[in-house]
Amino acid sequence: MANLKEVRTRITSVNSTKQITSAMKMVSAAKLRKAQNAVIQMRPYAKKLTEILQNLSSGLDSSEGIYSKEREVKNVLLIPITSNRGLCGAFNANVIKEANRLIKKYKGKEITVLSIGKKADDYYKKTEYRIMGTTLPRNLNTLFDNLDFDHVAPAAQKIMAAFANKQFDRIYIIYNQFKNAAVQVLTTEQFLPVLPPEKEEGKKVTNDYIFEPDKEQIVQELIPKSLKTQLYKALLDSQAAEHGARMTAMHKATDNAEDMLKELRLSYNKARQAAITGEILEIVGGAEALNK
Numbered sequence: 001m002a003n004l005k006e007v008r009t010r011i012t013s014v015n016s017t018k019q020i021t022s023a024m025k026m027v028s029a030a031k032l033r034k035a036q037n038a039v040i041q042m043r044p045y046a047k048k049l050t051e052i053l054q055n056l057s058s059g060l061d062s063s064e065g066i067y068s069k070e071r072e073v074k075n076v077l078l079i080p081i082t083s084n085r086g087l088c089g090a091f092n093a094n095v096i097k098e099a100n101r102l103i104k105k106y107k108g109k110e111i112t113v114l115s116i117g118k119k120a121d122d123y124y125k126k127t128e129y130r131i132m133g134t135t136l137p138r139n140l141n142t143l144f145d146n147l148d149f150d151h152v153a154p155a156a157q158k159i160m161a162a163f164a165n166k167q168f169d170r171i172y173i174i175y176n177q178f179k180n181a182a183v184q185v186l187t188t189e190q191f192l193p194v195l196p197p198e199k200e201e202g203k204k205v206t207n208d209y210i211f212e213p214d215k216e217q218i219v220q221e222l223i224p225k226s227l228k229t230q231l232y233k234a235l236l237d238s239q240a241a242e243h244g245a246r247m248t249a250m251h252k253a254t255d256n257a258e259d260m261l262k263e264l265r266l267s268y269n270k271a272r273q274a275a276i277t278g279e280i281l282e283i284v285g286g287a288e289a290l291n292k
Contacts, residue, residue: 003271007268011268014264021257024246028244038236039239046230049229054195067193074109075109075167075168076172077113077162077171078171079174081095081117081173081174081235082120084117084118085118087246087249091184091241092120102188112136112168114137117144143155144235144239147235153232157224160224160227163192168192175238175241178237178240180244187234187237189230194223
């Protein structure tokens with residue numbers, strides 16, 4: 001059995017860890033509320049804009065729909081969105097695992113990985129899939145420092161330009177979609193080319209629009225804005241999911257620390273009782289020896 005000093009030291013260490021994880025849980029909970037409100041307000045707008053984009057793209061000819069043009073897949077761009085920090089369970093590992101699955105799926109094709117988030121960047125920067133010789137944006141980890149549409153739009157524009165210039169034939173976004181504080185849904189979205197609208201049974205797909213002021217201006221403004229909004233929404237989702245995952249992970253860590261403290265205190269009391277019993281036996285033995 002460990003001596004009293006070792007158990008006392010361990011109790012102090014676990015108690016300090018418990019205080020840290022508890023504080024991190026409360027910080028993540030506060031950040032989660034703000035991020036959750038932002039993504040919930042954004043979703044209806046982004047969903048409707050994407051629906052209009054899909055319907056509009058399906059009615060364009062090949063010269064107008066540069067972002068909906070299907071090409072033979074030779075070059076693939078993957079955009080995994082992870083966090084800049086850890087301690088959030090399997091949040092980052094799941095995104096990297098899904099990105100690796102897509103890499104295996106497109107084996108034999110030219111694959112490039114544009115990481116958003118330090119964890120994915122650290123994982124892929126030493127691999128053959130890192131960015132080389134392209135016009136893609138760099139240092140996208142800083143987007144999470146001040147996440148708003150104005151900061152995301154230039155990065156999205158460069159990605160769209162790379163597709164329009166035929167550097168890539170297909171682009172995917174991989175991220176964790178926020179469902180609630182305890183659940184994150186791993187999502188893979190095809191960013192480009194724009195997918196046609198899904199036909200539901202009994203529902204008619206609307207693609208016959210009256211354009212005002214004119215078709216060319218709508219195509220030039222609406223489609224790029226919709227694509228930028230799609231990337232921005234994915235980042236908002238990922239940020240909210242990150243805080244939810246970290247809050248859940250820190251909650252579990254705090255509970256585990258509490259369970260460990262109970263076991264250590266029990267061990268400490270047992271060791272202390274054994275030490276006291278030993279001292280009593282020594283005193284009794286010494287007294288009997290003197291009496292004899």
